[in-house]
Amino acid sequence: MGIIKAVNLIFDYIKRDEDEQIEGVDRAIDGLSLDIQEGSFVAILGHNGSGKSTFAKQVNGILAPTEGTVLISGMDTRDEGHIWDIRKTAGMVFQNPDNQIIGNIVEEDVGFGPENLGVPTEEIWKRVDESLEAVGMTAYRLKSPNKLSGGQKQRVAIAGVMAMRPKCIILDEPTAMLDPNGRKEVIRTVHELNRREKITVLLITHYMEEVVDADRVIVMDDGKLVMDGTPREIFSRVRELKQYRLDVPQVTELAYELAEAGLPVSRGILTMDELLSQLVPYMKEHRICR
Amino acid sequence: MSIKAVNLTHIYGEGTAFEQYALRDVNFEIEDGQFIGLIGHTGSGKSTLIQHLNGLLKATSGELYYNGENIYAPGYDMKALRSKVGLVFQYPEHQLFEVDVFSDVCFGPKNQGLKKEEVEERARKALELVGLDESFYAQSPFELSGGQKRRVAIAGVLAMDPEVLILDEPTAGLDPKGRDEILGQLERLHRDRGMTIILVSHSMEDIARYADRLIVMNHGEKVFDDTPRNVFRSYKELESMGLAAPQVTYIVQALRREGIPIDDSLITVEEARDAILSMVGLKTGRTEKKQNA
């Protein structure tokens, strides 16, 4: 069994009026079943309102299922007695870099989690040092978070989660508010953590170019799992992705369009080199000389 | 009719140890009806620049002319300038404050001192332009989705009936569909009403698709000012500034390095596809024009 397991998960947002009467029910997750292997890098894609962020909050125990079960390392998120163990096991990074940093100094923010867990002082320092090193923010440890760029703030937030020694990190649209350089910085950091520290990563995003290197890509729409496969498998279904209000990187789209027009190019192209290695020989052979 | 900047310079903390040039000798002229992309990495001076164009910030030195009039001349009506040059800030939904959508959009024209009927007429038109019908009028702006909120905020600026519309990253944080909706609406405003649009963006793909002129800022200076095609040819210089060209540009350049003489001014997927297909003798039947949303 995987580290994160959801079985027939349903979650309703219940809207109540002033008298606490139920006014409306909004089903955010609709019968989701999912099993995520320890050590893997899984990306969840979906447009705004597809239920992907709600799922992230289920994994961390911030929201409890309306129906069905979510198990984290075998612990049921509805079990109050395990809630802190679950949050320690599956750490969470949120979208807004400003609204998740608590400390006034970078290193103190990273120490916040271990302090809450009652870790002894010396051990806190050790963990803070290691976590800052892991995200490459050691040089900024004494800076005020307000002086950092968006990408750096997110790396501090990731270090804050790492210091709790989790098995898994869930990142809920960590790059939505960043510029392209900040985005790359964060994605690179997360991949390094996955590779070096063997941390399971659950990356939630709507930027397709961020999921190219994932082990597995899941697409959600309307609270349901609609696509599940390797990036190559998913990216070869361009029409379907567009139908779910998603985009593909230009290189993938170009390859897809050329393949549709009958060129011998495969459909699930992820990188430029891949496209060129198929396109160049063909074009050299078939070019009409003008 | 135009916006003209002459040696526009802005220094933060002038005379102190923290003195920093946010803008240095920026010159350009923007004519009516252009769709301009403005790019630069964070801190390049592009946000400072757009705040000069409607008089929110005053240049340390240099001049700025709107329709031939110097806006720094004594007695110049800044309030009138602000309604002619509409500025939509980043995350504009953070400025919504009224109890319902309609009243919020009325805020701008009301500040212009118009009559009630005229204010409401403007608000109705503006909401129509961003694609929000009457069913939204009475709703609280805070209960809308992210994309809808943003459209209300843009309508709030459009209701002032500006001649120029400047938007600072209007698609930040939206999903692809929300992004296409907003950009499509801007495209229509530009095409159907001849509105001058200045779009600040990080997405080269969006610029390539919509803008007919591209200004690149770096360290407070204007480094490029040309059609997107010509600017993207200098992708190496863009990279040295922490920017990049659209992926298609890289594909085209790589093909050329392999000895395939493909036109190096192609910047959208459609253009590249059609060029490649015609080179190998296949036709798509589609036009080579920019695809409109």
Place this chain on the structure above:
Amino acid sequence: MLREITLGQYYPVDSVIHRMDPRTKLLGTLLFIISLFCADNIWGYGAAALFLAAVIKLSRVPFKFMVRGLKAVLVLLLISVSFNLFLTSGQVIFQIGFLKITLEGVRTAAFMALRLIFLVLGSSVMTLTTTPNELTDGLEKGLGFLNRVGVPVHEVAMMMSIALRFIPILIEEADKIMKAQMARGADFESGNLVQRAKSMVPLLVPLFISAFRRATDLAMAMEARCYRGGEGRTKMKPLRYQKRDRVSQVVLVLYLAVMIGTRFVS
């Protein structure tokens, strides 16, 4: 415009005073203020001046930084001086119309001014040598005994520290919203008081909404990082009294004794 407000005026140099435990500094400030109220003659003020000068010297903060804090209380200083100067009865030494200046008045006004100046300088020493974080930590630990009578000391300290983090963010945000509304023709500068108050609505509503959104986000982020109040928490930087703190505490007590002693010198 709004951005120019600076918070906490920490002056980053390394000195004995900087390295002192914040609790010692808090205690020192408190004792110094008490001592000022003990002083009732030239000897008392002289001793206080000497003590203050020594501490400022040790803190290695340039004196002009200390004086900056005085500007803020200049008006208060002038008012209290003139009240004392003109409204104290006694031996008249100078008179213009109904305004009388008495010998006693000059004396009280001078002492009053000194007391106020020393008070501001004394507390500036603390704020200039202690980071806001240390200060909150010091308050949390130093006032820990209040926990027993039901004061949620940890929670209050946590709130202060979060406020310190978010005030600059909210100031920047206010600046941005203000500009955004000005771009929509809002006018924050002209009109009478009522109109001006009304014109603040488009600034304050979005600002409050944003603050609430940030608060909700932050609460969630804190919970996700296993925050559950002060109980069972350990500290990354626990406060520990050093030798210099014990020495300073002895010095402080001696100083207070001297100050009380000066009351009996005629």
